[in-house]
Amino acid sequence: MDSPLDSPDGNWWSERINRRESIWLGISGAWALTLFGWMLGWTEFGGQNQTGQTYQVSTQALQQKIQNYKQSAGTLSVDSEELLVPAENDVYVGALQWGWDGLPAVLKPGETYRFHLGSYDVQHGFSVRNADNLSQQISLQILPGYEWVLEMTFDDPGTYHVVCNEFCGEGHRSMHGKFLVQDYDESAVTPPAQSGGESGGNGESGGNGGADYGGWFTGDDTGGATGNYDGTTVDETGSDQVTVTVGAEGNGGPYAFDPPAVSVSQGTAVTFEWASNNHNVLVDSQPDGANWGGHEPIENEGFSVEHTFETSGVYKYYCEPHLGVGMKGVVEVV
Structure with a gap:
């Protein structure tokens, strides 16, 4: 018996197909066209596929x-x-x-x-x-x-x-x-x-010291409006250690920094703790001479990272995957 790995004998590529093969090829082609026609019919008349x-x-x-x-x-x-x-x-x-x-x-x-x-x-x-x-x-x-x-x-x-x-x-x-x-x-x-959610995110009433952060928390700046920002800044000046929750509830899901804006003294260590998955902390802007690099890798619940803020001024940051829904924050060093 010939092996299926061996090439066929003769000029097999130029041989005429027999009648049974022609019939099956014809049936296959007709069935393919029938199925294609049914697809068009389902889309147009059957309501099986969404259109708009x-x-x-x-x-x-x-x-x-x-x-x-x-x-x-x-x-x-x-x-x-x-x-x-x-x-x-x-x-x-x-x-x-x-x-x-x-x-x-x-x-x-x-x-x-x-x-x-x-x-x-x-x-x-x-x-x-x-x-x-x-x-x-x-x-x-x-x-x-x-x-x-x-x-x-x-x-x-x-x-x-x-x-x-x-x-x-x-x-x-x-x-x-x-x-x-x-x-x-x-x-x-x-x-x-x-409503306590999204509408509050547009208020830029000033927070601690009257800073409006240049409209950072509104939808007019980068990304969406920050729904969990109510226009105030949490005053933590004088504290040696401050925690910001990453992935807290807000902005339509676990897409918020809590607190979104916090005021600290120079030399304060701020710990960013992940409460939900798939977030990072990217720096949008910071004072001249500051060296905060944020935390670019995507991390999950249980992760934390710390940075000591030495240079006074406003630090704006955000979560890259959820910037569109307003996951933004501010650390104000006074």
Whole structure:
């Protein structure tokens, strides 16, 4: 018997195929065209695939849209968690490494919402799954530079988890969000002007010494507005040791420095302690002669790093993965 590793004898490449091979090739080609036609039909008539308008948009413009959406939304407390209540039927969600800006939110069952989806950095997946019925789920792709507008209606009340199903970096596994679909009493919704979250982030009332930090905590500067900054600076002058929590709750998730602004004396050692995963500390600006390098590597819960601040002035810093949602801070040395 000839080995399958040996070359066939003769000019096998120029031999005519027999009739049975022609039939099977024809059947395969026809079936491929049929499946392709079904795909077009499902998209156009079957409603199996999401469609909608797509617009080109810069990262800065998308961040501003989502910030405006959050500022106009009310809040509803559900099981001690603050959820956004869209002012109208437009829901804005921004994907970033590694979180969701604009979530969590609460939606009414049976109502049609226009979801505006976009990415602040890289390609992400947008997979929505009903926690009580995993057969109800959709999987979409979100690309940077585009805003995708889709209509969605959720008939079944419950919790819908949002996960990224496109590998987007080392923190991909922790990229979770959610929204609730449930009826609620409008009187229980806190109006935007009274919401304690995002609207407070725009106040630059001055803090200790009246410093406004050049609008650092607003959405007009680098990144998004810092929702957990209420316009005041925590006074720790005179303390030998000060701690800043990295990845505290704020800005729509574990995306805050706590306190966001702190005032210390020269020679004070400040310890940055990670309370959640996938954060770093990058220096935006610091006084002339200062040598703080921040901490560029992404670290997780339990990590800490210390720096002694010797030079007086204002040190602005941020978390690179979550700058878009306002994870920024200030150390003011007096």
